[in-house]
Amino acid sequence: MRRHSGRADVTWEVDFLDRSKFGADVAVRLTGLLQEYGAKEYIGSHVPWIAEALAGPELADLVAEVTYKGIYVNVRLVDHWFLAGVQSVIDLAERFGQNDTRCGRAQIVDYSSPNVAKVLHAGHFRSTMIGHVLGNLYEACGAIVYRVNHINDFGGFGFILEGFRRFGPYFPGSLGDNGLLLEIYAIRRTMERAVAAGESLAAVDEGEREILARYFPGASTADELRAAYEKFVGAADERFQKLEEGDADEVALWRRMVEWSLADFQSFYQALDIDIDFVIGESFYLDAGNFVVDEAIGNGIAFELTKQQVCEEVAELDRAVAAEEITAQVRDKSVALLEKDIGAIVVPLPDGERFVVRRSDGRSIYATRDIGAIKLRREIFDPTDITYVVGQEQRVHFTRLFQAARVLGLATATMPTFKHIYFGFYVDADTGRKLSSRESVAGVTELLAAAVRHFRARSAEGGAMTEQELDEAAQQLAVGSVVFNDLKRDMKGSVSIARGDLAPIITDFEKSGGPYVVYSACRARAILRKYGKPVPHLSEIGPFELSDQEALLISRILEFPDKVIKAADEDNPSILVRHLLDIAGVYNSYYASAPVLERGTANKSRLMITRAAQLVLTNGLSLCHVECPPKI
């Protein structure tokens, strides 16, 4: 193109087409020339020579026919090119889709991140699936991936330690170990709501009243409740301080409690068959965080926000109000935020905001530990990229954390890269409103179990399979369903989910496409199994002609590696998932119309295409953390 145009700066784009629709396989556009000259002149002066160049002898073994219409120069490729592509897919086999675009990169992916003493809710589920698949994608692109499960085993623990002792006599006997922890959390939340509700207590529902009555038998009025709550908070703060200082009793109890929760989480990870390399509690990073903060105070980067500094900023705000740059309302809000931070250790950020890294009472907060985590992770893993897969509600926290890391010298302007991959939450299918963690809780494990039972029952209709095969197939279909349900749409949007009855959810899962892709891969494999021999090599194939459908299917298959790269580059698994659904659709259609094994003879080129389709679907599913069961 450059030679024909006589210019070195021409750029072009190539789009795959549907042969049955356009009679060609790819469209070529020289975008630079198009923009430079406009459509009219481009069509008149350039399109003809572009078509002529493409039809020239140099490309004769690739190009079968060139046509043009409007700004598009359409090229029909020779059938041999497609089948050669199929052969290369077969040669690469399990490696098809892998690439080296991220060679030399070491990426930390921080995902799942459950809270000890709280219930795993749907947000953790999304984080787990998205993070895991992103890790797979980065690996497929050649990166070394360190998967880290950052367990919140510290924040808010004062309440748990105190509650465990304070409410001991009132716990119902039926609660298990982890159940106790959840109960304490529920008590705390209930108290917060009750106190926030004030005198009326109108916002407190019946279940919450029951909790209040059980655990605070002496407090019946709003004032008494408030007093009881304040005593609870005070005692909890003391507990936390002792824990941080390493008090033997508190540490021992804390350790036991963490174990209870981890054991509970394990059933969730087992159900999803997820194994995260590094399970590290945030407590691990406490000392490193304090070290960084102390050092930063020492060299003046971080400092205690004093009353005087706040006064100066307030004065500036007052000036702005006087100059009518801001309203008094904005000023009051800002002042309130400023005053709240007096006494805390803060890191000033380039955008003028502050990042609080230590409370005024000297205790750590999660920011302290997150900073420590960055320091230790850099020392241990020397990562080029750190990616956090955490819900969108923490966007502000992470943008500040990343800025603070650079200000504190824990990272340079470009190394490592920090990314917060966020996602939407689950919403009520009827109301469109966000489900609270308490509502979405219920069910992650139960939902998956119900999905397994559903697919188990359907499989059983099929016939000759052993019990174990049935279990495995159902497990994979269930996992595939939930993964696809979560990952086929853009992550930033919310996922609506029906409440109560699980049946509609399961039905949605089945329709969501996971089983469709699994089943497609299984059909392809069934053909190959029946054939029973290695598929023929390209060199054994005589003269052949591809159908439009075959050309389309093959071009979709050959696009797969690019989709893997794109999904990794955009940190967006849905790009991969949708492409798999697309391939599965084209393949199923092909499967229905083009028999491979017929009247005892095998169609060689179709066998090759079937093998390539099976490989691309299996490899793609594997990236999505779904394995194809041997039988279905």
Next chain:
RNA sequence: GCCCCCGUAGCUCAGCCGGAUAGAGCAAGCGACUUCUAAUCGCUAGGCCGCAGGUUCGAGUCCUGCCGGGGGCGCCA
């Protein structure tokens, strides 16, 4: 108040760095199983791409404003 996300078929969503007649799936209707397993396939129907301007040869896509929906803004995590 500030910030973020969303608005495309009855429903759930795709739609690339702006490019051919805006696509799938579900739901609805019709048709196809002694077959490489029908968890499938084929066909039909269904659209002021929220509204109004602007940029452009060309806008669902980019810009501005408006309307509507959801969310986030702790010395919690």
